[in-house]
Amino acid sequence: MKVVIGMSGGVDSSVAAIRLKQQGYEVIGLFMRNWDTSINQDILGNPNLNNPICPQEADYNDALKVCKKLDIPLHRVDFIKEYWDNVFNYFLEELKTGRTPNPDIMCNKYIKFDLFVKEALKLQADYIATGHYAQIINGKLLKAIDLNKDQTYFLSQLNKEQLHKVLFPIGDLNKKQVREIAYKYELITANKKDSTGICFIGERNFTKFLANYLPNQIGDIINIDTKEILGKHIGLMYYTIGQRRGLAIGGTTKRMYACGKDLTKNILYVCIGANNPYLYSDQAIIEQINWFDNTVHNCSAKFRYRQNDQKVQWEYLDDGNVLVSYNNLKAITPGQACVFYLDNLCLGGGIIKEVRKNNQKLWYL
RNA sequence: UGCCUCGUGGCCAAGCGGUAAGGCACCACACUUUGACUGUGGCAUGCGCUAGUUCGAAUCUAGCCGAGGCAG
Numbered sequence: 001m002k003v004v005i006g007m008s009g010g011v012d013s014s015v016a017a018i019r020l021k022q023q024g025y026e027v028i029g030l031f032m033r034n035w036d037t038s039i040n041q042d043i044l045g046n047p048n049l050n051n052p053i054c055p056q057e058a059d060y061n062d063a064l065k066v067c068k069k070l071d072i073p074l075h076r077v078d079f080i081k082e083y084w085d086n087v088f089n090y091f092l093e094e095l096k097t098g099r100t101p102n103p104d105i106m107c108n109k110y111i112k113f114d115l116f117v118k119e120a121l122k123l124q125a126d127y128i129a130t131g132h133y134a135q136i137i138n139g140k141l142l143k144a145i146d147l148n149k150d151q152t153y154f155l156s157q158l159n160k161e162q163l164h165k166v167l168f169p170i171g172d173l174n175k176k177q178v179r180e181i182a183y184k185y186e187l188i189t190a191n192k193k194d195s196t197g198i199c200f201i202g203e204r205n206f207t208k209f210l211a212n213y214l215p216n217q218i219g220d221i222i223n224i225d226t227k228e229i230l231g232k233h234i235g236l237m238y239y240t241i242g243q244r245r246g247l248a249i250g251g252t253t254k255r256m257y258a259c260g261k262d263l264t265k266n267i268l269y270v271c272i273g274a275n276n277p278y279l280y281s282d283q284a285i286i287e288q289i290n291w292f293d294n295t296v297h298n299c300s301a302k303f304r305y306r307q308n309d310q311k312v313q314w315e316y317l318d319d320g321n322v323l324v325s326y327n328n329l330k331a332i333t334p335g336q337a338c339v340f341y342l343d344n345l346c347l348g349g350g351i352i353k354e355v356r357k358n359n360q361k362l363w364y365l
Numbered sequence: 366u367g368c369c370u371c372g373u374g375g376c377c378a379a380g381c382g383g384u385a386a387g388g389c390a391c392c393a394c395a396c397u398u399u400g401a402c403u404g405u406g407g408c409a410u411g412c413g414c415u416a417g418u419u420c421g422a423a424u425c426u427a428g429c430c431g432a433g434g435c436a437g
Binding site: 095101103104202248 | 375377378390391396400401
């Protein structure tokens with residue numbers, strides 16, 4: 001059986017490749033490059049501009065070394081235009097509407113588990129594999145054994161067909177074990193730091209990064225309790241609900257958080273205090289819902305990556321969207337994914353469209 | 366014009382003769398495949414300015430500058 005594995009140049013995919021070999025598959029590596037700093041005008045806030053070799057190429061070199069060591073071939077494909085069209089454009093359009101998108105979820109849906117798969121099929125793959133921390137058992141998507149690294153949140157927009165031919169070889173390992181294996185095989189990636197930031201792009205100063213694509217739009221910051229103007233913001237797209245840092249307003253005893261936006265008046269609403277009622281809600285409407293299993297209405301959910309599972313109930317609305325009810329949660333943010341779980345089983349997910357409290361849409365969101 | 370009060374880091378604010386608390390903001394780091402949240406650390410050789418008194422002043426005195434207030 002032939003498996004094409006996405007090699008990122010990181011430790012996880014390296015070890016995933018090892019495990020596939022151990023399991024007797026014929027393993028073929030495929031490296032993707034989806035972001036180009038100069039083509040994509042990624043200038044402001046880019047910490048790697050002066051590097052002699054860009055991070056994507058450094059990653060490719062690492063992947064190449066690992067593949068050589070493991071004696072597997074490495075192919076390469078660029079989806080720079082496709083990434084822009086399917087992921088980054090979505091990302092920017094969402095930001096323009098004041099929402100907080102999750103580009104990596106769309107990257108998985110349109111790039112890693114679509115275009116990548118098609119490319120793998122060209123190589124006569126029977127299966128494709130990635131270094132995600134997640135498990136597929138009997139066709140069901142389950143959280144990784146290492147709950148701290150679990151990435152099912154990012155896989156919640158995949159459909160069952162996409163999962164059909166996928167293997168997650170390290171989903172049953174802890175991160176520590178993964179590194180131990182890499183170390184044992186003397187892989188160059190064994191001690192490589194986990195990558196963060198938007199997938200394929202990397203760590204950025206977010207405000208400066210966005211300024212490359214979305215111009216500043218200065219407006220008032222208003223205390224939602226007192227309606228007092230407290231200062232100026234530089235553009236609503238630069239802030240997310242529940243955000244504290246970057247507001248640049250001092251003088252208060254308690255911390256201040258972004259809690260709402262008015263697109264038409266270009267107002268950023270803030271509130272004082274981490275427990276301010278304006279930060280809380282008890283219902284949300286979820287759109288673009290994607291179910292693996294829609295039979296369990298009492299379950300749990302995450303509304304943001306790394307949030308603890310929250311007890312929720314859901315029901316269908318007439319338009320096919322889903323109404324989720326929960327008990328007073330903080331900083332639920334339109335544009336972010338809501339992903340449903342029953343224990344470790346991922347039931348599906350969608351995108352937060354509307355946030356509600358006391359049976360009403362929050363007027364300030 | 367006279368009298369009174371007040372001027373401490375970006376903001377708020379302790380200290381009131383013994384050698385600059387704290388909070389917010391900001392910065393760095395940790396955490397993290399989404400922008401968070403959270404945590405840890407850093408952040409005034411100087412307290413409007415200039416002279417004095419004193420072993421020693423942000424703290425006392427005088428003048429000046431500035432912000433308020435009362436009287437006219």
